[in-house]
Amino acid sequence: MNFDNLLAPGRIGKLSLRNRIVMSPMGSNLSEPDGHCSERIQAYYEARARGGAGMIIVGVAAIAWPEGACNPNQVAISGDEFLPGLSALARRVKRHGCAAAIQLQHAGKVAVRDIVAGRPMLVPSIPPVDKGEMIETLTEQETAAFVKSYTAEGAKVEYRVAQTADLQRLVEQFAQAALRARQAGFDGVEIHAGHGYILSEFLSPHVNCRQDEYGGSLENRARLLQEVIRGVKLRVGSDYPVWCRIDATELRIEGGISYADAVATAMLAEQAGADAIHVSAYANPASGAAFTEAPLVHQPAGYLGYAQGIKQKLSIPVIAVGRIEPEEGDAAIASGKADFVAMGRKLLADPDLPTRLRQGRPDDIRPCIYCYTCVSRIFVNDHVRCAVNPATGFEYETVVSPAEKPRKLLVVGGGPAGMEAARIAAQRGHQVRLAEQGRSLGGTAFFASVVYPENGRLVDYLKQQIAGSSVELDLGVKVDESYLDSFRPDAVIVATGARRDAPDIPGVDQDNVFSGDEMRGLMTGHGAESARSKLAFWQRWALSLAGSLGITRNAALLARLSHVWMPLGKQVCIVGGGLVGAELAEFLALRGRKVSLIEESGKFAVELPLVRRWRLLEELKQLSVVMINHTRLLRVSGRQLAIDCQGSEVEIEADTVILASGACGDLSLAERAREMGYETHVAGDCDGVGYLEGAMRSAHQVATAL
Secondary structure, three states: OOOOOOOOOEEEOOEEEOOOEEEOOOOOOOOOOOOOOOHHHHHHHHHHHHOOOOEEEEEEEEOOOOOOOOOOOOOEOOOHHHHHHHHHHHHHHHOOOOEEEEEEEOOHHHOHHHHHHOOOEEEOOOOOOOOOOOOOOOOHHHHHHHHHOOOOOOOOOOEEEOOHHHHHHHHHHHHHHHHHHHHHOOOEEEEEEOOOOHHHHHHOOOOOOOOOOOOOOHHHHOHHHHHHHHHHHHHHOOOOOEEEEEEEEEEOOOOOOOHHHHHHHHHHHHHHOOOOEEEEEEEOOOOOHHHHOOOOOOOOOOOHHHHHHHHOOOOOOEEEOOOOOHHHHHHHHHOOOOOEEEEOHHHHHOOOHHHHHHOOOHHHOOOOOOOOHHHHHHHOOOOOOOOOOOOOOOOOOOOOOOOOOOOEEEEEOOOHHHHHHHHHHHHOOOEEEEEEOOOOOOOHHHHHHHHOOHHHHHHHHHHHHHHOOOOEEEEOOOOOHHHHHHHOOOEEEEOOOOEEOOOOOOOOOOOOEEEHHHHHHHHHOOOOHHHHOOOOHHHHHHHHHHHHOOHHHOHHHHHHHHHHOOOOOOEEEEEOOOHHHHHHHHHHHOOOOEEEEEOOOOOOOOOOOHHHHHHHHHHHHHOOOEEEOOEEEEEEEOOEEEEEEOOEEEEEEOOEEEEOOOEEOOOHHHHHHHHOOOEEEEOHHHHOOOHHHHHHHHHHHHHHHO
16 A cells, blocks of 8 residues: 555645644653653653654643642643753654644543642532442552552542632633743644543533533533633634544443434534544543443544544544554545544554655554553553553663674564664674574464454564565574584573473373463463373374364464364363463353363462453453462363362362463573573563563663673
C-alpha cells in the first residue's frame, strides 16, 4: 500500500497538518512532580514529532493544577510559571514540521491528587459507587503503589457538588489554560470531555443527577461543554483551533452515555464553535477488564463505527481512535469514515511509524503487541514505557550511537533478547554473529506467539530486521567451549533464556505429564525428544508430518492446526498460574479443553502487565477455567492428581498435566565463557526471568553499552 490517504495533508479549522496521523493524548506521567515539563517529557514527544506524525496532542494538561489533577506527574497548565517548559515542548515538536496541540483536562471525581491533599473533589452531583474487581488481582507491591495514589495519612474521599460560581470558575480555568497554550506556541487545544473527567461527568446521566439547568436533558447536560468551548474561543480568538474529545458510549455503566447522546453532543459542540470532534469511549472505572474495552480498546478498530456515524452528522472533521492499523486508517479516510486517525500505543512502539509509511517501508515498523505495559505502569505510579521499545519514556537518556571501536561479538540465543542485542550491536557498527541452537529464530517467544498471536508480530519484525542487517546467522548449533574458541569473539552476549527444572514430585515422569519445555517442543518440533517418547505412534507421525509441511515453523498455521488436533486429553490440569500457565489455559480452553489452573501463591498471572492481566483473568472466567490458588501439586498417579489446597489434600482428575512453573535464570554458559577469559554480558531471562519487557530492555542496554 502507498497510504496516500493517511499521508495526505489535512486541516482542523485554520490549522494545516502534513498528514492525517495524530498522536493520541495518552497520559505519560513524565512531567515533574511540580507539573513542569522538563527534558524527559520534551524528549518523549519530540521523538514522535521527529518520526513524522502530523500532529502531537500532549496528554492531559491539568487546567487547575494541583486541583483537579489525577496523576502524580501530570502536566500542569494552570499558571504562567509553567510557560517556559510548555514553550520548550511546543518548540521541540514544531521544529520537525509537526503541529503541536495540548489537551486540557479537569479530572473531577477521579482527581486523585485532591484526595491525597485532603481536598474534596469537584463533581456535578454525588457520584454512585461503581462496583468492580480492579483491586482484587493486584499483588501486594502493586496494591501499595496503587492505593498510595488515592490515600495519604488522614485523607479520605470527599466530594463538593459544583455551584454556579464553581462552573463559572471552571469555564474561566479552561479559557485561561487555552490562552496559556497559545502563548506557549501550541497550534491548538483539545478539550477533554470524555473518560470520566469533569465535563464527561456532566454529560453522563449516570453521574449527573442535577435538577438545575446543567442536569436532566441532554441539552442541559451538554451546557457546560458548550460554555467551555465558547469561553475558550472568546479568549483565544475564533481562528485558533479548538476541538473536544467525547465518549461515543459508556460501557458497563447503567444509565451512562448512549451513542445517541454522543451524536447529539457532537452536534452541540459544533454549534458552540468546536473545530473537530475526537471520538473515544469509556467504561466502568471500577472494572479492570473493562479498561480494555474503553478507553484502551483491545478490539481492532473498536470505535471506528462510532466515528463514522458521528461524522455523518457534522460538517467539521472527526478524529478516529482505538487500535486502528495504518491499512484500516487509510481505508477509513478514503471512504469518509473519519478525517484523521489518532494513534497512541503504535507510536510508543515505533515513533517513526509515519516516516516508515512515507518511505514505503511498512514492514520495518516495530509493532505494538497490545500487552498494555504502557498504561499498566501509570496505574502503579510509574511513567509510561513500552515492552517492545525500550527507549519509550527514556528518550532523554537513551542514545544509539556508532561504537567508538567496532568489535567482534557473539550473541548466543535467538529469542527476542538475542535478536534485539544483535540488531542494535550491528547497527552500531560491530561485527555480530548470532548463534541459535534451534533451526529458526524466536525462542520461547515463538511458542508464546502461538498462544498470544500479537507476540508473533514482534518475532517477525525482529527476524526481518536481522535478515536485513549485517548480522551473521548460525542456526542449529550448540555453543560450547570449542565453538567459543573457534570463533574467538571480543565479547559474548548470552541470551539463552530461562531454565525450567522439573519439580521433585512423584509421578511427573508419567506419559501424561509434560513440562512447559516439552509442550513447546511438541508444538514447534524442536527439542521434543523426551515429549515425543510419551506419545502414541500415530501422534508422533502426525507431528512429524506437521514438521515436514512447515506447520511447526509457522505460528499462524500452528495456531489453526491446534483447533483441529493436539496431542492432549480433554481434561487438562496446568500446574503454575503465572504468565505462561494463564495464557496457556486460555489457549487450551478456546480449543475445547476443560482446564484447571492451580497456583501456589494467592494471585494469578502476576508477571503480566496489570491491564493485560485484568483482561486475561476475565476471559479465563468466561471460558470456565477452574482457577485454584494457594494450591500445590503433591503427586500424579495416572489420571488422579493429589493436591494440597489450603492445607487440605484433595484429588482431582486430568487426562493431561502440564507443568508451567519453575522457570529461573540460567547463567551456566555465561559463567563458563567468563572462566575461559571472554568478556561476557547477559541479556534476557538467563539473568532472571523478566519476560518480554525485561528481555528487550536488558538487551538494548547491553548492546548500546558495548
